[in-house]
Amino acid sequence: MIKLIRFSGSKVFVLFLDCLFIYVSYLLAYNIKFKGMVPAQQWDSFFYYGPWLGLLTAITYYFFNLYDFAGRQKPMKWLSNLMLAHLIFVVELIVLHYWLKTFTLPRSVVIIAFIIQIALTFTLRLLLFFVQTKGIGKKRALLVVNGHASSVKTLEKLRDQGGIWFDIQRVLLVSNDHHQELSVTSWDGIDILVLGHEIPAVVKTGLIRSAGQRNIEVLMIPDFYELYLMKAELQQIDDLMVYSMMPPELTLWERFAKRGIDLVISILLLIITSPVLLLMLIVIPATSSGKALFVQERVGLHEKIFKVLKFRSMVDNAEKSTGPILASATDSRITRLGKFIRATRIDELPQLLNVIRGDMSLVGPRPEREFFVAQFKEELPHYTYRLMVKPGVTGLAQVMANYTTSPSDKLRYDMMYIKNYSPLLDLKILFQTILVVLQRDQSKGLDPATSETEVSIEKYLQQSQLEIAAVKESY
Template structure:
């Protein structure tokens, strides 16, 4: 995986992308003019050629097309590429309209679009193949605690990590010293190429396991806790001969806040103007199709815990929570109206929050605002949850573009804290571009399933003590280390106490 984190590889792919877009447009011109490009068309192409390279670099960057470190599926890559190229064409048309100094034949744009998508997708499929051969489907040793969040993580790895990871052994840790890890009690390191450590594993055990993995040149996948996230971009300082880390609260500087507010005002104003016909249509359609008003006002918790009134288009029946109290929307929720399902899937119901952004109660990008009722629940299991209140809540955020509606609060909190520690205006722009992917994806708009409506998922059925699955080894928590070996005979799958 180290190869795919190298800057020179990204530079090489960028140069190939730029070469690909120029080649695509030259081929499109050759096809249109049967190999004889008129002088005025050639001069026009040379006039906008610099824009092709610039727009390629900017658009691909904002759609994460130069992020090769992650283990991603080709289907998702193709989806990102197609959407990025559609936006690329739109940007080129805008530049053409703005400058009015060159001609842009529609047939050339259409042919170049197809050629460019094919070229870039084949190039990234090649990188995917190299990555898969070099690091894909690697044998993984997983060390988890008996905490439900670790068991849920393990369940996710088995369901979605199969193309990349073959879990050969699972070890649950209850009470064990780091010296027992170094003596390899119950751990066969020879079977593993990747070490995965859950969030709930004690710090001293994690440290010793990482040391052992480092000596064996193994990749370590660590589920970060609050401590690790807070160390992101910590400044190394020296007091005499003492090395210390300076950790500052995640708070944007005055220039950053000034630019961020300017971006909020500019973009929210433009979006309100552009979507005004849609806003007017919703104001008429929602009351006409179901009882109640068009707008739904709900109190949310903003920056520094200050409450504010959040605006949404009503997507549920009128007074949906009158008899139940605060309840998260579930998948197939009967309270959602037919029109409400459409506007929730397309995120149209969130558009009135642009007025919250314009008034300064929210920002375009930031942690999503939550209700006080649920914040109090989350604080019981996540003591650091209120740290996300140190910045303005957002219309969209890193958790919204990297996770889904059903992602657990703990995982969303990790993304929120990562955003706060890595804040930059460029990151905000990148998240805004990637929000387009979320808006067009129905999967991330689905409500929570029944088992997470109270934000407390039960352990997966296969992980319950004393239960086993035909496809998965039995997992049981308790004192000491217990191991599970995937595959093999039934006897090999049984729990081995050390």
């Protein structure tokens, strides 16, 4: 998860090693380039820009979540983050070179150092991955979910994506009227307790207490009321401890900083991407009938309707016969060029004008159409919470989840963003968006093969041959 700056001892140690590696990489690169006979002029130049190497490394790596070791990430995720972070680092170093103009920077040294640095930092993180998985051992899990069919998705994700770190031994199905506790033998051989959402509070409390007594780790998918408690202010009335929770609202400084970041970055991006914008204005109408720009009404701050701008990626009047429907991965309405601009997020570039106009922010919950907002508000009572801030071109849900992620899970990310807002967090999400653009799988539409099929959790457990935990004693 994207966090604010909060470094533990282990993170500081890894940060120290990263900084050490960058200096080792450049020292080795100079010796390889000059075959051990580095000219004095080159050494003088290196010592001039050397102090910047560690600083730029630490800052850039932080923005790409390379010090977030609490999450269980796979090696390829580390590698992709490292590659992109170090590419950004090289760009920063080149900009520093042209800005200061007081040192030389041989291109061959930069390339050799790049390769060495990637090898060293990736090896370090592979070692951390090994410790997490093999060193500590694959944890045997007890999964607790409700009896709804939606729990199948949770179970599938935990088995498919979490299988590296834990093995689901037993599954406990609970309901709102569940008042029984696991027998002592049901905890045998369990190393980790995984709690799904929408579990009754009395059940959750009892299971967490039992897990604590047995020194068992607990992983919990937060319910919405638990997200409300984030950053709640602790107050006291006489000897009564209470939490004060205010609606999400930015301070004057935060609003000023956020608006400043929006204007500066949006204007710069419009200038940088202007050739692409002009090309799309020509190519889109040339490859399919209709205008290049697509205007659509969306719900914004405080449920105010505004018109969002996008490059058209579908055939003209795509919803004329179907009405409002979400795009699928194999949607025939998407043009050949539309598939490319959707995957690369080029279709979202005109929304920079919405940002400059003040309808949107660069970072925030994605705006939805009124038709879908009405549906989500019925299904998710907490959905109106995300309408209390400006919608964004990108957001925490977009960098942490996928297009196919359920609306309730996306809402959790949006609420997490609202509760943890800071200008630094906005910048971090913007950096992470670069990685999302390169990983096109996250922009695919809904998969009709899976989105329309609902399997009961009981049937899925039978097919998977998973053990349903027995219940005995009362709370």
